[in-house]
Amino acid sequence: MRTGQLETNAPRMQPASQTKLQSALKAFWRFRAFYVMLLPGVIYFIVFRYFPMYGVIIAFKDFSIMDGITGSAWADPWFKHFQAFYESPYFSQLLTNTLLISCYKLIWGTFPPIIVAILLNECRIRWLKSIVQTLTYMPHFLSWVIIFGILLTLFSQNGGLVNRWIVEMGGESIPFLTSTEYFRSILVGSEIWQNLGWGAIIYLAAMAGIDPTLYEAAKVDGASRMRMIWHITLPGIRSIIVLLFVLKLGHLLDAGFDQIYILYNIQVYPVADILDTWVYRTGLQQLNFSLASAVGLFKSVIGLILVLGANRVAKKWGESIW
Amino acid sequence: MVRSWDDKIFNTIVYVILGLCGLAAILPILYVVSVSITPFGEVLRNGGFILFPREITFSAYRTLLTESNIPSAFRVTVLITVIGTAVNIVLTGLMAYPLSRKNLPGRNVFLLMIVFTLLFSGGLIPTYLVVKSLGLLDSIWAMILPNAIWSFNVLIMKSFFEGLPEELFESARMDGAKEFRILLQIVAPLSIPVLLTVGLFYLVGHWNEFFQAIFYVTDRTLFPLQVVVREILMQSQQPLENAENMMPTQTMQMASVMIASLPVIIVYPFLQKHFTKGMLLGSIKG
Numbered sequence: 001m002r003t004g005q006l007e008t009n010a011p012r013m014q015p016a017s018q019t020k021l022q023s024a025l026k027a028f029w030r031f032r033a034f035y036v037m038l039l040p041g042v043i044y045f046i047v048f049r050y051f052p053m054y055g056v057i058i059a060f061k062d063f064s065i066m067d068g069i070t071g072s073a074w075a076d077p078w079f080k081h082f083q084a085f086y087e088s089p090y091f092s093q094l095l096t097n098t099l100l101i102s103c104y105k106l107i108w109g110t111f112p113p114i115i116v117a118i119l120l121n122e123c124r125i126r127w128l129k130s131i132v133q134t135l136t137y138m139p140h141f142l143s144w145v146i147i148f149g150i151l152l153t154l155f156s157q158n159g160g161l162v163n164r165w166i167v168e169m170g171g172e173s174i175p176f177l178t179s180t181e182y183f184r185s186i187l188v189g190s191e192i193w194q195n196l197g198w199g200a201i202i203y204l205a206a207m208a209g210i211d212p213t214l215y216e217a218a219k220v221d222g223a224s225r226m227r228m229i230w231h232i233t234l235p236g237i238r239s240i241i242v243l244l245f246v247l248k249l250g251h252l253l254d255a256g257f258d259q260i261y262i263l264y265n266i267q268v269y270p271v272a273d274i275l276d277t278w279v280y281r282t283g284l285q286q287l288n289f290s291l292a293s294a295v296g297l298f299k300s301v302i303g304l305i306l307v308l309g310a311n312r313v314a315k316k317w318g319e320s321i322w
Numbered sequence: 323m324v325r326s327w328d329d330k331i332f333n334t335i336v337y338v339i340l341g342l343c344g345l346a347a348i349l350p351i352l353y354v355v356s357v358s359i360t361p362f363g364e365v366l367r368n369g370g371f372i373l374f375p376r377e378i379t380f381s382a383y384r385t386l387l388t389e390s391n392i393p394s395a396f397r398v399t400v401l402i403t404v405i406g407t408a409v410n411i412v413l414t415g416l417m418a419y420p421l422s423r424k425n426l427p428g429r430n431v432f433l434l435m436i437v438f439t440l441l442f443s444g445g446l447i448p449t450y451l452v453v454k455s456l457g458l459l460d461s462i463w464a465m466i467l468p469n470a471i472w473s474f475n476v477l478i479m480k481s482f483f484e485g486l487p488e489e490l491f492e493s494a495r496m497d498g499a500k501e502f503r504i505l506l507q508i509v510a511p512l513s514i515p516v517l518l519t520v521g522l523f524y525l526v527g528h529w530n531e532f533f534q535a536i537f538y539v540t541d542r543t544l545f546p547l548q549v550v551v552r553e554i555l556m557q558s559q560q561p562l563e564n565a566e567n568m569m570p571t572q573t574m575q576m577a578s579v580m581i582a583s584l585p586v587i588i589v590y591p592f593l594q595k596h597f598t599k600g601m602l603l604g605s606i607k608g
Binding site: 047053299307 | 328329332333336337339340341343344346347348350351353354357413414416417419420421423426427432435436439441442443444445446447448449450451452455456467468469470471476500501502505526529530532533537548549551552555572575576578579582583586587590591594597598601602
């Protein structure tokens, strides 16, 4: 086919391009059913995913609802809103909170699921294993509103179970959910609780892929279970651990909008307000669309760079490890 | 001899820690259940410690179901979940199937279009403006359409379809079947596992719907369950809506939490397998 086309291509340019167009149309016609199927999805993506990417230009405009996206005047200078954000007291606070909460979650959240996966892998009683799996996976499906409710009964200052205990034992009640001192720990703790089991799934799958003869050989050599975990299981999942860690690094600016918005309150803004929550309040509650879009864009762009960088690193290491 | 002794200790430690993890996951939920069915006075008397209540009352549930806006919110959530999941599955399947045909001209352009949205988004405010300009604000569609297709689920379904044997399609085409028929009568029945997995993720997403509601909906009658439950949790000091001088006691709050989470808790164990599979499918792709 290809050589035939080349021959006709060579002598005369005009008809050749016509046949090319024709064959493209023919191909299109042959696959028309597929394009019809794609149509609703493509429309969805253009309207709800790509229009907003165009709409982000309001970050460079003085947006007013009356004039619309195209009608609004350009900001002067074009980086006005970015500058305003950079010079505001929020800038360093939001960035610090976002990065700190992310890092805490990254550090504290990485190891518990690995430990649970190892324990599940070592568990020799099948029913125990499956019960523990079922129980620990479940919190993953509870919404943050539900988890907020659970946190309230356990930790709220008046009526929370923990504070009732503390008071009963003669202590002062502690405002776990409303003090800047404890709030980040609550965020990290509840996130670990939600994802302890669910996060273990992928490590468990990786462990299932480890060659069983390795364990048998180690057993013959008289290695203890602890040693086998250290020398066989952990090295077997090392690449997955590194990979997931790097990929999570790519989302460093996503400190968890859903969770924080639902759990936080005005008392803990100084330690809990992150870029996303601020964008929501500034944009949709104070209707300062341009400023909020500018901050959103700032976050998206840095996020994109981080994700691409992380993927590149992951791929590079992935190749050398696999 | 020493060997098996060591093994026993090791096993015991493993079982104990695993047991503790299991308890840590379930105890808070059990505690919520027991607070929600214990008379509030009883809760106070026991210093809050009631895992197995001596006295049981469903009055909190009764009050919520008759005197609050929980029932209407429940209806909204069910509506969003049913319509939303149907829309999700149809759109995702329609998109994934053509993209699983490797010889489709322009396939890479479409794939890039989808993958790019995983990396970059216009952000909250521009998306809000799109929803607003479409006139979707304050309608249930505002909670369905903006997230009608999750890019990730398209990729999961696509890779499942790619795994189906090519000969099936060939022979069906030989018989003169149209592509829509192939999708509906050959691909769909063979893809029940992935449809279930993807469908369940969409379903739980809709059931837990919160953010699109607070972004795009101000009409209180359209609030889904999670939004109303959060209001009840927040207004512990104020009277509950529609109920005069009714303080939402802890009992009442926990009853609302149970109403919003019970369907997920009940259904989840039976479908756990499919969720887990989806998690692995997704992570292989990612």
